[in-house]
């Protein structure tokens with residue numbers, strides 16, 4: 001039996017604005033009655049200070065969407081893990097498929113980013129997932145295992161301190177969600193890989209992401225190895241996000 005409470009994380013991606021953030025979060029924070037899962041929002045870097053203030057004292061944690069692989073230095077435009085820590089960032093997404101696809105992030109770079117986050121006391125949410133072509137070619141398992149293996153290789157036994165998010169690329173922003181069975185079968189592969197890497201694999205939450213919404217969250221969350229969700233567009237609507245937080249609460 002697992003003791004992990006569900007973790008529901010909103011990934012705002014490149015959405016938001018000062019006024020919209022304030023109204024979304026005020027609606028979310030006012031609707032938390034009956035919610036007892038863990039919750040976080042990963043916001044664009046310019047809004048970290050604003051959202052830190054808005055979430056202060058609440059049950060919702062602050063997250064970032066990326067972190068530099070470097071500690072400090074001449075890296076124009078990058079944000080270091082220690083800078084994120086200055087804003088009480090608790091979680092940081094690393095290796096989202098949009099970063100892998102549009103910014104050429106390799107498995108090794110993602111692993112270094114996870115290491116930087118951990119060193120600053122921030123929990124990396126390591127994203128893995130296959131493209132449609134890879135799934136159709138029967139390579140899903142080997143792709144996600146290779147992505148996670150790079151992180152395990154780099155951070156060793158600290159892997160028990162990370163969160164993993166399985167996000168099939170073909171399900172992101174498409175409305176085409178993995179079935180609960182498809183998600184569970186990949187999550188079970190990842191769980192076994194974690195188990196082989198650390199005696200404390202039970203601490204690792206494995207989230208599902210990809211067109212998760214208020215209508216399909218409960219069925220996905222009912223799977224034994226689905227420990228929560230990484231939610232894109234549905235996390236931008238307070239009612240929908242709250243409905244999913246409630247589905248994840250026991």
Ligand code: 13P
Pocket residue numbers: 011096167171172173174175209210211212230231232233234
């Ligand atoms: P959608 O929920 O919009 O499909 O996005 C999923 C995602 O990429 C979360 O990181």
